[in-house]
Amino acid sequence: MQTPAGKNLRVLSLGVLASTLASCVADDAELDPLDQVSTASAPVTSTCTPRTESHSDPNTGQSWTTVWTCGNQAGAAMYLGANNSTVVSHMDSPSSWFVCYRRGEMHAGGNNVWYYSQGDRAAAGWSGRQAWGYMPAVNVFTTTDPSPGIPQCHPDMWQSKLSISDPNTGKSWSTVWTGTNIGGTPLYKDTNTSTPIGYIDSTTSWFTCYARGATVSGFDVWYYTQGDRTISGWEGRHAWGFMPAVKMATRNDPYDSVPACAFGSSGGGGGGGGTICASPTAPSLFPVRGVHKTGVFDDAASNNPSLWSCENNNSRSDFDPPDHIGIDILAAEGTPVVASVAGTIRQAEPSSYSGNQVAVVDACGWTHYSIHLQRLATGITTGVHVNANTIIGYVGHTGTASNGVTHLHHSIYPGLPANNDRYDEGISPYPLVAAVEHNVCD
Ligand SMILES: [Zn+2]
Numbered sequence: 001m002q003t004p005a006g007k008n009l010r011v012l013s014l015g016v017l018a019s020t021l022a023s024c025v026a027d028d029a030e031l032d033p034l035d036q037v038s039t040a041s042a043p044v045t046s047t048c049t050p051r052t053e054s055h056s057d058p059n060t061g062q063s064w065t066t067v068w069t070c071g072n073q074a075g076a077a078m079y080l081g082a083n084n085s086t087v088v089s090h091m092d093s094p095s096s097w098f099v100c101y102r103r104g105e106m107h108a109g110g111n112n113v114w115y116y117s118q119g120d121r122a123a124a125g126w127s128g129r130q131a132w133g134y135m136p137a138v139n140v141f142t143t144t145d146p147s148p149g150i151p152q153c154h155p156d157m158w159q160s161k162l163s164i165s166d167p168n169t170g171k172s173w174s175t176v177w178t179g180t181n182i183g184g185t186p187l188y189k190d191t192n193t194s195t196p197i198g199y200i201d202s203t204t205s206w207f208t209c210y211a212r213g214a215t216v217s218g219f220d221v222w223y224y225t226q227g228d229r230t231i232s233g234w235e236g237r238h239a240w241g242f243m244p245a246v247k248m249a250t251r252n253d254p255y256d257s258v259p260a261c262a263f264g265s266s267g268g269g270g271g272g273g274g275t276i277c278a279s280p281t282a283p284s285l286f287p288v289r290g291v292h293k294t295g296v297f298d299d300a301a302s303n304n305p306s307l308w309s310c311e312n313n314n315s316r317s318d319f320d321p322p323d324h325i326g327i328d329i330l331a332a333e334g335t336p337v338v339a340s341v342a343g344t345i346r347q348a349e350p351s352s353y354s355g356n357q358v359a360v361v362d363a364c365g366w367t368h369y370s371i372h373l374q375r376l377a378t379g380i381t382t383g384v385h386v387n388a389n390t391i392i393g394y395v396g397h398t399g400t401a402s403n404g405v406t407h408l409h410h411s412i413y414p415g416l417p418a419n420n421d422r423y424d425e426g427i428s429p430y431p432l433v434a435a436v437e438h439n440v441c442d
Pocket of ligand 1 (some may be wrong): 324326327328408409410
């Protein structure tokens with residue numbers, strides 16, 4: 001459905017061109033009647049003709065004061081995007097105005113140019129768009145695409161359905177915003193250019209949310225997405241990062257309904273260093289689920305399981321940096337070890353020194369580290385998101401550092417395993433885990 005203004009103007013343009021158009025289309029659909037003056041010795045060109053005319057598009061919120069009139073295939077379909085997927089309207093007139101062009105999918109005309117206009121009638125179910133859509137250049141009678149002078153459409157982002165999870169922030173999305181960006185653009189861990197972690201090679205990409213940060217070429221908006229490849233050393237992030245809005249083709253930033261990132265301006269702890277909270281997420285559960293005794297190795301009674309309990313009544317700390325950065329929890333071989341916080345598994349593999357080890361990185365970028373495990377629980381692998389109380393393994397005595405004593409060694413330190421190991425900055429886990437060391441056998 002057209003606005004009255006649009007309809008009148010299209011009738012006017014049709015009237016002006018009607019007589020020449022009919023014969024032209026019959027002779028050669030690729031020629032524009034306005035350029036029939038070309039001589040035989042010069043190549044025949046067909047271009048769209050500009051004129052002053054105002055149109056507003058409720059779909060993009062944009063207005064134009066210049067349009068380009070072109071001959072076109074009468075009845076041509078018009079599409080939601082610059083691709084053949086969704087017909088939203090039809091253009092019945094054989095000559096029509098267009099406001100801009102966009103590059104998209106290749107079409108039968110042998111190029112990827114699509115022209116934007118308001119059609120004459122909406123397709124069923126699409127009346128809300130007021131017939132605005134893209135026409136493939138194959139149906140617009142020009143010898144050059146884009147026709148000289150017609151501007152590129154201000155690019156938009158469009159909503160798409162995509163279920164995606166980010167192990168770095170623990171966030172999931174079911175809707176993303178797709179748009180056009182400069183290919184080969186670095187992605188950054190946070191909303192500044194200090195830590196590049198990967199690249200986005202595609203020129204059409206989806207984004208989940210935005211955050212504000214450092215100003216880059218006049219823009220302080222950053223869009224968050226998963227890139228196409230990682231920078232060496234940042235594999236653990238799976239290429240999730242921020243792109244500065246200057247690399248993104250949008251008419252405004254943040255674009256319309258793109259939501260603010262719930263995790264703020266830092267892309268979480270995964271895969272490397274960067275912004276880390278001053279203190280860890282406090283454990284909500286004790287890491288061992290069963291009778292135990294915490295922080296005591298050096299007396300015979302400690303090794304008497306009949307003295308172990310489900311409470312903290314016999315517990316004390318053996319945190320003693322730099323010699324012992326963590327605490328030891330005596331418990332029977334095979335006692336379940338649980339994640340004490342929600343987070344992402346960042347290490348789940350054996351080492352000769354620590355034995356079977358699992359690192360859970362919390363939303364603050366701190367590692368909660370459990371080692372000497374008898375074995376890992378099923379499904380515990382790098383990148384998996386766990387909730388507090390997820391069983392991650394079982395108490396054992398693996399690794400030379402266990403000295404053959406069955407126990408869990410548990411550490412809490414800032415940063416991540418492997419890529420940016422700040423183990424030596426570990427804090428005493430004792431006050432944190434002792435605070436939740438009640439009824440741990442339930
Ligand atoms: Zn220890």
